[in-house]
Structures are given as structure tokens and as C-alpha cells.
Amino acid sequence: MIFRRKGSNPTVIRHRPRCSFCGKERGEGGVQLVAGAGVYICSECVRVASEILRHHQRPAPAGT
Ligand SMILES: [Zn+2]
Numbered sequence: 001m002i003f004r005r006k007g008s009n010p011t012v013i014r015h016r017p018r019c020s021f022c023g024k025e026r027g028e029g030g031v032q033l034v035a036g037a038g039v040y041i042c043s044e045c046v047r048v049a050s051e052i053l054r055h056h057q058r059p060a061p062a063g064t
Contacts, residue, residue: 019041019042019045021042031043
């Protein structure tokens with residue numbers, strides 16, 4: 001996405017969105033940002049989070 005500098009656009013965000021986890025800005029190192037509810041996550045953190053979640057997906061222990 002390209003940021004256009006137009007003073008007439010009230011929706012322009014003054015600060016650049018950056019990853020809420022690692023602080024990378026969009027385009028930094030080729031990362032993409034995914035916007036959440038007031039937060040952003042970059043493609044790298046998405047991948048890391050996916051790996052973490054995968055490791056946590058252990059089969060539930062059989063109940064008594
Ligand atoms: Zn990140």
C-alpha cells in the first residue's frame with residue numbers, strides 16, 4: 001500500500017502503522033502488516049505465532 005501525502009484526506013494516519021509485537025514498519029524487510037483492533041502484526045510475527053500455536057496444539061490428555 002502506498003501512502004499518499006494529501007492534506008485534504010482526513011483519514012490519513014500520521015504515524016506509520018508498525019507491528020505491535022516486534023515494532024517493524026510495513027515494508028521493513030519486506031514484511032506485510034495485518035491490522036487488528038488497534039494493533040498490527042507483521043507477517044513475520046504471524047509466522048512465529050503460527051509456529052508457537054502449532055507447538056501448543058498437543059493432544060488433550062485422556063480424561064479419567
Ligand atoms: Zn512483527
